[in-house]
Amino acid sequence: MNKWTAISNAMMLVMMLIFSCVVSAAIIRPPGDTTSPGGGTSSGGSSGSSTDTNQIDHLELVVTVIKNEKPEVSGSLFGELDGLSLRLLNSPIGNYGFLDISAAGGFRYVMKNDLPQVQALGLNDVAQETFLYQIITANDNTIDAKLTVYILGNPSVSFDNVEIEFNNNSNEASPIHAGNASQMGQYMRGQLTSPDDRDWFIVNSLGNEIINLELCPEGSQCKDEKGWVMYVLDADKFQSEGNEDKTVTLRTYIDRTNETLSTTQANHFYLLYDKGFFNNSLIGIIDPCFGDRRTLDIGVGQQPKNYLVLITSPLFRSSSLDPQINNDVEGCGAGDVVLERVKATLPGGTRIIEQFITPFPFSDDQYTLRVTRTGADPFAVLSPDSVAFDAVGRKAHVARIRVNNQLFTAELEQLNTPTDANTLTTFGIRSIQSLSEPLTADPYLPTYNPVNQIVKFPQVLDTQSGAVYSVEMLYQPESNTLNLLRAVPVH
Incomplete structure (x- = not known):
């Protein structure tokens, strides 16, 4: 599990998950007919064919948000039911956004684009999280209900x-x-x-x-x-x-x-x-x-x-x-x-x-x-600006990196070894020093973007296997660490 290859393969499939104690989330392939391509709300998904409240066992609602295109969606948690009140059974704070509920049963789900797991959603990736609740109807019946939110990594456009x-x-x-x-x-x-x-x-x-x-x-x-x-x-x-x-x-x-x-x-x-x-x-x-x-x-x-x-x-x-x-x-x-x-x-x-x-x-x-x-791909040919990653020593040497308009050299250290798909690989910054050389246009130069906190490493060499990757990380200013978002093999 210490190999960069194993890490990158896992990250490419499921890197958008993080820990959550109260909301279930899973990475899946794009859902079937239950979700409209445009991300519209699908309501009234009850288990019975009758619209009579007394005969409905449960209610399922499905909505969709799209990264960088449709970050929020709203509707009624009552669906077509004559609901009087509801009780949320888990936290309104999800892995990818939050649920805002009104007293009248209306809801608004807002995806948070700055979360690392949202940033990690790539082309055609889809995440899912579920909110469980109960509806009290006008007939004083209690109905179990579920709101499923699909989070699409924007299948038509990628703004990474x-x-x-x-x-x-x-x-x-x-x-x-x-x-x-x-x-x-x-x-x-x-x-x-x-x-x-x-x-x-x-x-x-x-x-x-x-x-x-x-x-x-x-x-x-x-x-x-x-x-x-x-x-x-x-x-x-x-x-x-x-x-x-x-x-x-x-x-x-x-x-x-x-x-x-x-x-x-x-x-x-x-x-x-x-x-x-x-x-x-x-x-x-x-x-x-x-x-x-x-x-x-x-x-x-x-x-x-x-x-x-x-x-x-x-x-x-x-x-x-x-x-x-x-x-x-x-x-x-x-x-x-x-x-x-x-x-x-x-x-x-x-x-x-x-x-x-x-x-x-x-x-x-x-x-x-x-x-x-x-x-x-020219990034398959090594450059002096390649980042050298030693999976055994868990260290990465960054010869040059651009931070704003200044060049630095840095040493990174892998702080954890993920044992499941729910954990992001984290790197700490062991040292960083400014360089006196002038800034020049260089396609291989690693860069930090303060707009979205993304650090791009165009070329990372795994010194143990000889494999080359294009890597993206998310900088966390509060902890001065980097989360691995994506490691794509370069051929």
Whole structure:
């Protein structure tokens, strides 16, 4: 049981359970016809065919919640019965959420997304917990009842990845572990927090493959929105260009003489792209101002390659000043991105013209990004940033890990050996030290995400077996420990 392989196999099947003394829970495969795919309430599941209260032995209700999509559900615990009161026989606090009951018999079940067992629910995983209670009817009968809650790991969309802020510069790019033909890539969920926000990601390849990128595809909440530009850049060429921090001069000038009165500098990435600063490194782009395309295929040559992926807002073009154009998309699709307006009119009619830029609106909402590859998984090839795990010594050496914008080295120690599926493997932090080296974009770099407390280890080597895993852990600040959520073999 000390082997990383045994731990990971158990965790992949049943890692969403934790201890509970009062609520029964079990990991199962997706339920059958008793649960609707949309997670709706199924009420009135009595043992008899009659609706007469006196002839009903018990009542069973079934409801469904979905991770990251439908976190709560409500209804009546009386079902179709003429109930006067009820008595809950076990705790309203479940393994995955809690049950709130009103005096009139109404209920609301709320799933808690921040719980480690909820975080551990992966694609097509389903958990179940049961609440037992008794109903007192208008005829003074007592009926045993049961509410079963199915917790789905979101069979249509997986939001296990969240962008790591701050990732406004290319050296802060969030690593993406792309999917393949046997396992679709998970959605990376991100958000532009301001018109100038830049969200950088990095994807690596061993070469000789096609990498598919989907921005707000079918199944995502932003699929009908058009507020984001996605650029794919050759990481080496982008670094060689050195234009990430370049600026474009915007003038305020007298129109009659073209005399410059003042200047400002603009660094919006879409402006730099429009002016040709990244012509050498740009591989492809999804631009909402030019078409409805939401996918991009990148053909990778024979050699290994790193790609930078950037999400930004677009800019309006001069056609947006045309009063005949009311459509926002038309407004960002024609003309120059450097706009001009009359700032003042001098005596005699001479005008002072001001140049400016305007980001495309509604680009500060949440977007999703998914990456899938056709070739071999590059994480099967060891990197200097691999985490070395010794199952016999129960120690893990983390050469480098990113915490916010600082690099650290750390030593972890396995604190327990799970003897059943109800226990999560826990690691303690034996030591952690800061490193003086600068932060660079590295797809193999372990990262801590303060948004959801998830620590991703793209490549963990089991030094005893030689097997390689992609590992996710949940950091517990109160105990300064890490719970093992997922260990996926890398082939």
